[in-house]
Amino acid sequence: MPKEIKKEKFEFGVEIKKILKLMIHSLYTNKDVAVRELISNASDACDKLRYKANLDDSLLGDDKDLKIQIEIDEENHTLSIIDNGIGMDKKDLISQLGTIAKSGTEAFLKNLSADDNKNMQLIGQFGVGFYSAFMIADKVTVISKKAGKKKANIWMSKGDGEYTIEESKEDYLRGTKITLHLKEEEKNFVDKFHIEHIVKTYSDHIDIPVELIWEEGKSKIVNTGSALWARPKNEISKEQYQEFYRHISHMPGEPCMILHNKAEGLIEFTNLLFIPDKRPFDLFHPDRMVRIKLYVKKIFITEDAIKLLPRYLRFVQGVVDSSDLPLNINRESLQYNNMITKINRALTKRILSELNKKSKKDPEVYEKIWENFGSTIKEGLCEQGTNKEDILKICRFNTSKSVDKGISIDEYIERMKKGQDFIYYITGNSIANIENSPQVEGFKSREIEVLYLVDTVDDFWVTVANEYDGKSFKSITRSDVDLNKISDESKKKSEDDEGIEFDDDKKKADEKAKDITDSKYKSLLELMKSVLDGKVEDVKLSKKLTNSPVCLVAGANAMDIRLERYLVEQKQLIKGKLKILEINPEHKIIKSLNGKLGTKDELDNLKETIKILFDEACVLEGEPVSNPSEFAKMLNEMLQNKI
Numbered sequence: 001m002p003k004e005i006k007k008e009k010f011e012f013g014v015e016i017k018k019i020l021k022l023m024i025h026s027l028y029t030n031k032d033v034a035v036r037e038l039i040s041n042a043s044d045a046c047d048k049l050r051y052k053a054n055l056d057d058s059l060l061g062d063d064k065d066l067k068i069q070i071e072i073d074e075e076n077h078t079l080s081i082i083d084n085g086i087g088m089d090k091k092d093l094i095s096q097l098g099t100i101a102k103s104g105t106e107a108f109l110k111n112l113s114a115d116d117n118k119n120m121q122l123i124g125q126f127g128v129g130f131y132s133a134f135m136i137a138d139k140v141t142v143i144s145k146k147a148g149k150k151k152a153n154i155w156m157s158k159g160d161g162e163y164t165i166e167e168s169k170e171d172y173l174r175g176t177k178i179t180l181h182l183k184e185e186e187k188n189f190v191d192k193f194h195i196e197h198i199v200k201t202y203s204d205h206i207d208i209p210v211e212l213i214w215e216e217g218k219s220k221i222v223n224t225g226s227a228l229w230a231r232p233k234n235e236i237s238k239e240q241y242q243e244f245y246r247h248i249s250h251m252p253g254e255p256c257m258i259l260h261n262k263a264e265g266l267i268e269f270t271n272l273l274f275i276p277d278k279r280p281f282d283l284f285h286p287d288r289m290v291r292i293k294l295y296v297k298k299i300f301i302t303e304d305a306i307k308l309l310p311r312y313l314r315f316v317q318g319v320v321d322s323s324d325l326p327l328n329i330n331r332e333s334l335q336y337n338n339m340i341t342k343i344n345r346a347l348t349k350r351i352l353s354e355l356n357k358k359s360k361k362d363p364e365v366y367e368k369i370w371e372n373f374g375s376t377i378k379e380g381l382c383e384q385g386t387n388k389e390d391i392l393k394i395c396r397f398n399t400s401k402s403v404d405k406g407i408s409i410d411e412y413i414e415r416m417k418k419g420q421d422f423i424y425y426i427t428g429n430s431i432a433n434i435e436n437s438p439q440v441e442g443f444k445s446r447e448i449e450v451l452y453l454v455d456t457v458d459d460f461w462v463t464v465a466n467e468y469d470g471k472s473f474k475s476i477t478r479s480d481v482d483l484n485k486i487s488d489e490s491k492k493k494s495e496d497d498e499g500i501e502f503d504d505d506k507k508k509a510d511e512k513a514k515d516i517t518d519s520k521y522k523s524l525l526e527l528m529k530s531v532l533d534g535k536v537e538d539v540k541l542s543k544k545l546t547n548s549p550v551c552l553v554a555g556a557n558a559m560d561i562r563l564e565r566y567l568v569e570q571k572q573l574i575k576g577k578l579k580i581l582e583i584n585p586e587h588k589i590i591k592s593l594n595g596k597l598g599t600k601d602e603l604d605n606l607k608e609t610i611k612i613l614f615d616e617a618c619v620l621e622g623e624p625v626s627n628p629s630e631f632a633k634m635l636n637e638m639l640q641n642k643i
Contacts, residue, residue, distance in 0.1 A: 007166040010094065031186070034132040035070075035195065036202035038081040038178055040247060041130060042068045043206045045085025045176060047300040049147055052086065059147040063173055068206070070199070070222075072214040074190045077182050079137075084175035087146040093155045093165055097130060097142065130178075134159035136189055137180035143168055144176040196222045204228075205244045207298055227298050229272035229319055233260055245274045248293070249317040253277045256369050259318075259354055267342050273318035273351070279372040283315060290314045295321040306340055309347055312380035315373045316351065352390045359394055359408070370396045370406060374455075381461035388465040398431055400440055400450040409468055417448055419486045422474035425451035427458050427562045429622070438551040438620060439476050442483050442544030450476055459563040476544070477621075479580045480556035483544050521585055524594045531610045532581065535626065542582035549587040550613045552579040552621045561621060581617060589613070608634050 046066040053060045063084055071080040088096060133140050138158060145152035145168075152172035157163035180189070188194045192214045199210050205228035213219040228236060228244050245255045255274035262270045273292070282288045292308040294301045298321060308320055324339055359366040370377075380391045396406030401415070412423060424443065428434040434452045443450045453462070466473050474481070521541060528539040537555060545551060554561050558577055567573040583590050593609060596602040615631040618624065625631050 007164050009162060009164050011162045031135050032198045032202070034135050034180075035079075035081070035189070035198045036247075037132050038130070039068060039070075039199065039203045039206065039210065042081055042083035042085065042176070043203075043208055045083050045087070046208050048086040049084075051300060052147070056148075061174070067209045067211060069211045069213055070195060072190050072192055072195060072212070074214075077184075077187075077190060078179050079182060079189050079195070080177055080179040082175065082177045084173065085147075087149070087175045088144040088153075089146040089149050089151075090153045090165060090167075092146065093142070093144065093153055097155055097157075097163070131159075133178070133180050136182055136186040138183050139181035141179045141181070142176060143172055143179075145172045145174050147174050199223055201239075202243055202247070204240065205247065227295070227319075227321065229260065229270050229321055230298060236260075244272070245276075245317065248319065249274065249276060251276055251278060251280065251317075255317075256365055257354065257358060259350065261350065263346055267322070267324055267339055267346075269320055269322040269324070269343055269346075271318065271320045271347060271350075273316050273347070275316060275355075275369060276372070277368065280315065283373075283376060288314055291317060293319045295319060296325045297321070297323050301325075307344055308340065309344060309351070310380060310383065310386065312376055312378075312383065312386075313348065313351060315376055320347070349387075349390075352387075352394060355394045356390075359396075367396070367406070374406075375457055378455065378457045378461055381465040382457065389468060392465065392468050398452045398454075400435075400444055400452070401447075403431060403435065403452070412449060412451065413469060413471060415449055416471075417446075417486050420448065421471070423451065423468065423471050424448065424474055424476050424481075425453050425462065426476050427453045427462075427560065430454055438545055438548030439553075441546040441548060442542075443476060445546045446483055446486065448483065448486060456566075459560065459566055462560070463563070475554070475560050477553050477561050478556055479538075479540065479553045479582070481544060481553075521583075521590075521594055523597050524590070525583075527597065527606065528581070528583070528610050531607050532614055535578065535614060536581045537578040539581045539583065542584050545582060545584035545587070547587075548620075549584050549589045550617045551582050552617045552623060553582055554579060561623070565622065576623075579621075579623070581614060583613075608637075612638070 046068070049059060050066060066084060069080075069082040071078075071082065073080070140157055140159070142155040143152055144155070152168035152170070154166050154168050155163060156165075182189055192212060196212055199212070199222045203210060204223045206223055207225060207227040209221050209225045210223040211219055212222045228240060241258055241260075242254050245258075246252065254277055256277045257275040259271065259273040259275075262268075280288075290307065290309045290311060290313065291303055293303050294306065294308060309316060320343060322339065322343065325337070355366070355369070358369070374396060377391060378395060380386045381388050392409050395409060397409070397412070398404070398406055399412065409423070416423075426434055426437065426439055428437065431452050431454055434440065434454070440450055442448075453459075462473050462475070518541065525539050525541070529536070532539065542551065552561065554564075555577070558564075559567075561576075561579065564573065564576045568576050585591070589609075593606055596606060612631065612634050615625045618626075
């Protein structure tokens, strides 16, 4: 008497039911996507088996030709997608089909041996893609047998929040068969012409044969069965490139750039790379790696276990196919393989070069690329061994003269003033904050352009990539910034251009006036140093302030103020160093303070005003006020005296 086969029932959680309902009715507007996703999953299953068979060829058995079949049954109103790939056992069916958005690929990775861990990650988001089937089906049946296992299992659900699993009575060779019991209104999914159109539109690039079967004994291969990247460019349409991009990236929209090239010489490889038109949601997640799929002779090997590109180009999607690597190469060999290093360098150089060309030929598109990925690209400026000049060449910066639109560093250098030896910059939380900073006043008044750096990465790269085209970068928050030199040189050039002899006597007069100013404010500077003892490193006359009375600056050899503050917040520094307070000798507040120095009755008021000015400088620079209560009290008293 045959053993009775038990059918087990499982329930999705309440939240999963809601997600399932939302996805079925709202995720896709084009229902053809359901067939595309199932074919994509079948392709991934075949790739997984093909990879594992490199290590254990017994998994293929007698069924060595991997394929995908689509069966149309008009009479029973069903559509089946069949593959002879890796397959699933009962545990896989529960974990991969029982959880919405559960990636079967992730679980596949965890089950690899320690030596092969993370050696293969595919693109399939099996959970979401699979459940798109319920857009067109009111019941889905899955029969699957895992390669190397003896039993097949049947999974069934009506998309109502529960599913069943039972052992199959019939023998099944290997792989997975997904049968969609179509909704009454979805008659076009048993139309062979419509299914053929879907395959041609979405899955023509899959290098595994997709066979369409209709009626009894009638079938045809409906995809080209060749890797898209291996075809000549002139044989590939824009639509085919776009669909391959969507397939490999699982992102909507169209790519901003397509890089399809074949490298020949010491090392041969073909690349088909895409730069997305949108920022991936996990672009800045610490676990996100470069996701370029590596093929060897059109056989998929791995995705992100190796460095085909540097991490700062992790937004690039695509494939690389090399004929110079052995098919059975393992992860450890790949990591230290000299060929991979050469491919990395060649690809990086090509991408940076193509981005540079794009920035000149199509600045509007490049502006969009920079908006999405500029802060990521600038991470490369912090890495050792990178060609920082090539990266800087494609960077775009907002400046004091170009607040709303980024310019290149070459454009900045072309606009530098006579006598300007440095590329000046300032870091801040936002362009609006920088625009109102007293630090930039003198630069604006002298029409000296300043780079506005507002990304977190900007605080770091300027400390390592400190030169471009022979020009050094310099923060305008340094105490040794002297704008008078630039102004004098510019004026001299202007007079030379007009044929006017530069007046040496006037230059001497200016130097004398400066000495008089220094002497005039000597007592005030000493008083301020005394009042602010322990709070500032020094108090100096400013050479850049025009409208504001004071500002804080870092010493010539000190760390930039914003970077220091970040490191303190991250507990990487115990505390920051004392800053230098610069005062504007032309501001009426400073002049008033200086004029009241000889009046003993005013001394207490002078001291309070000095403290307020220092706290004001701290607030403007984003530095903490040492005693907020005292600051508020002194401010209130001053306001009361004004009322």
